[in-house]
Amino acid sequence: MPLRRRQSATIKRGRRVTPSAAVVAVLCATVLCAGASLLVGPPPAGAVATAHQSPATFAFDPSSTPAYNGDAGDPDVVESGGIYYAFSTGTALGNHIQALVDTSGTPTSGWQSYTGTSSGSTALANPPAWEQIDTQTSPGVFFYDNQWVMFYDAAQAGHASDTGFDCLSVATTATLSPGDANMTDDTTGPLLCQSNLGGAIDPSPFIDPVTNTPWLVWKSNDGGSTQPAGIWTEELDSTGTGFLPGTSPTQIFYNDTAAYPWETTVEDPSMAYLNGQFYLLFSGGVYTTASYSEGFATCASPTSTCVQTDPDQILSSYGTVAGPGGGSWFVDAAGQLWLAYGGWSSGCTNYSCGGARRLFVTKAIFTGASGLNEPAVGLTVTPDGAGYSLAASDGGIFTYGDAHFFGSTGALHLNAPIVGMAVTPDGNGYWLVASDGGIFTFGDAHFFGSTGAIRLNRPIVGMAATPDGNGYWLVASDGGIFTFGDARFFGSTGAIHLNRPIVGMAATPDGGGYRLVASDGGIFDFGDAQFLGSTGNMHLNRPIVGMAATPDGGGYRLVASDGGIFDFGDAKFLGSTGNIALNAPIVAMAATPDGNGYWLVASDGGIFTFGDASFFGSPA
Numbered sequence: 001m002p003l004r005r006r007q008s009a010t011i012k013r014g015r016r017v018t019p020s021a022a023v024v025a026v027l028c029a030t031v032l033c034a035g036a037s038l039l040v041g042p043p044p045a046g047a048v049a050t051a052h053q054s055p056a057t058f059a060f061d062p063s064s065t066p067a068y069n070g071d072a073g074d075p076d077v078v079e080s081g082g083i084y085y086a087f088s089t090g091t092a093l094g095n096h097i098q099a100l101v102d103t104s105g106t107p108t109s110g111w112q113s114y115t116g117t118s119s120g121s122t123a124l125a126n127p128p129a130w131e132q133i134d135t136q137t138s139p140g141v142f143f144y145d146n147q148w149v150m151f152y153d154a155a156q157a158g159h160a161s162d163t164g165f166d167c168l169s170v171a172t173t174a175t176l177s178p179g180d181a182n183m184t185d186d187t188t189g190p191l192l193c194q195s196n197l198g199g200a201i202d203p204s205p206f207i208d209p210v211t212n213t214p215w216l217v218w219k220s221n222d223g224g225s226t227q228p229a230g231i232w233t234e235e236l237d238s239t240g241t242g243f244l245p246g247t248s249p250t251q252i253f254y255n256d257t258a259a260y261p262w263e264t265t266v267e268d269p270s271m272a273y274l275n276g277q278f279y280l281l282f283s284g285g286v287y288t289t290a291s292y293s294e295g296f297a298t299c300a301s302p303t304s305t306c307v308q309t310d311p312d313q314i315l316s317s318y319g320t321v322a323g324p325g326g327g328s329w330f331v332d333a334a335g336q337l338w339l340a341y342g343g344w345s346s347g348c349t350n351y352s353c354g355g356a357r358r359l360f361v362t363k364a365i366f367t368g369a370s371g372l373n374e375p376a377v378g379l380t381v382t383p384d385g386a387g388y389s390l391a392a393s394d395g396g397i398f399t400y401g402d403a404h405f406f407g408s409t410g411a412l413h414l415n416a417p418i419v420g421m422a423v424t425p426d427g428n429g430y431w432l433v434a435s436d437g438g439i440f441t442f443g444d445a446h447f448f449g450s451t452g453a454i455r456l457n458r459p460i461v462g463m464a465a466t467p468d469g470n471g472y473w474l475v476a477s478d479g480g481i482f483t484f485g486d487a488r489f490f491g492s493t494g495a496i497h498l499n500r501p502i503v504g505m506a507a508t509p510d511g512g513g514y515r516l517v518a519s520d521g522g523i524f525d526f527g528d529a530q531f532l533g534s535t536g537n538m539h540l541n542r543p544i545v546g547m548a549a550t551p552d553g554g555g556y557r558l559v560a561s562d563g564g565i566f567d568f569g570d571a572k573f574l575g576s577t578g579n580i581a582l583n584a585p586i587v588a589m590a591a592t593p594d595g596n597g598y599w600l601v602a603s604d605g606g607i608f609t610f611g612d613a614s615f616f617g618s619p620a
Helices: 021-030
Strands: 057-059 068-071 073-080 083-090 096-102 137-144 147-155 166-173 200-208 213-220 230-235 250-254 266-274 277-284 293-299 321-331 337-345 358-363 365-367 376-381 387-392 397-401 418-423 429-434 439-443 460-465 471-476 481-485 502-507 513-518 523-527 544-549 555-560 565-569 586-591 597-602 607-611
Touching: 073 337, 083 137, 137 213, 147 200, 147 213, 166 200, 200 266, 213 266, 250 266, 250 277, 277 321, 376 586, 376 597, 387 418, 418 460, 429 460, 460 502, 471 502, 502 544, 513 544, 555 586
Parallel strands: 073 137, 073 321, 137 200, 266 321, 293 321, 376 418, 544 586
Antiparallel strands: 057 365, 068 358, 073 083, 083 096, 137 147, 147 166, 200 213, 213 230, 230 250, 266 277, 277 293, 321 337, 337 358, 376 387, 387 397, 418 429, 429 439, 460 471, 471 481, 502 513, 513 523, 544 555, 555 565, 586 597, 597 607
């Protein structure tokens, strides 16, 4: 069958469960608000087997010798062709954006301004007319859509900084070089101000590697408001220079001084993605004091509420360095995670005494992770239910019980990460699918085609095999469906606007239909797949990350990243992890062959079993 790409069809949309207020109250009082099932009452007894390690954190071996001895507050470092560029608040330049460059091959030494002088140089020489001069600070830079994009903040013309009128703006350049790191801002007005929240500052862009979508994280309250500081995110558009139409800011973090007294405020956010989870770096305290420091929180997704698993600072004053903060994550040419930050000299933590926030860099050692090189992304079960296989994002395969190992891509260089897997009907083979739609076959799994060589509107997020194993479907985050072999096209959501991205799919037992599930639990059914309910109109504690259908196709379960289970049709609730603290988020689920049990797998490879699902081992 030929490839069918992004086709639209009649869609049964709007059939999402909307319970009455009374039902919602009962659910909230009993189970739902704890992130568990839609069914009320205690779950049947089920074995739960895990082997998680200690919670993850970060360790550093910071130097007391600055990488750059001049002023370079709020640094953001990027690497291009083995050359490192640091964009920072250039206080010594009159609050222009400063650019530094290091051509030594390592980010620990050799920094200088890109013009070759020691005084620093502006990367934004001509700010737009709507901005107050000499208020440009806190740059955040990334490469997206074949250009370098720099977000930064500035006060609106006619207003002083730190008065609730700091706004976000964006500048771009096609290339970076040691002789030219200038950015051009052609905006005619601010990107975002949040004046009602005290202004918007400290923007930092990042890419969600699971969906390959760009995001921006920033802080509300520029210091001129008595409101608590907040950290926000919003998805960016396909150019990476503006917000995606139809989206709105989501607050993911705030300063909780009651629980963490050292967090006088929280600011300078920066996101990193490790082992299936987002890590929000932030600074806490007052930046002109020795108590200024760095902390972090974990986030299941770019829009999830972030939680501080480590209540203490991960970097505070040390040796002759006082008040390290304003930091950001960056990755070197070898893929090693680093932290860049500014630090005062002990005894002089402000500009009035002649101090400077010098540039420091240090490797970030991630501790408490599982034995996986990369996070787990998929889970398949053998036909008899006596074993299962885990797939990691590098294509590494881990087999347990009677599941057999037929090969992996763990030792290969992939163009895009693995995002899912499917097993053949006899259990003697499996497919892996990458986010670009590349297909890798092992055992008796046959290759029927892929999207690896074509440009996709949105990344692939999952796959499902036909019952006879002679075909498969791929689904993209916009719900676009791609069919290969004897897999038939029944419709898609590729041409409509979705409230939330698609995160998974499940085929019906006869292969005559399929269901798609979005991260809000919205269900879209095609062919002979029946709609049996959804969470699309409910408030979820955590986003949906996967689904599994019952053997007869008369029901399905949805799983959230906290392990909360939502069951519909003839699917029974057998337990969840929705009300316990997880070391790593849930990323996938699979049902037992008789439908009376299910497995959940976390990004660290931890396995959770319920009902008649047995534990056979895990890499965590």
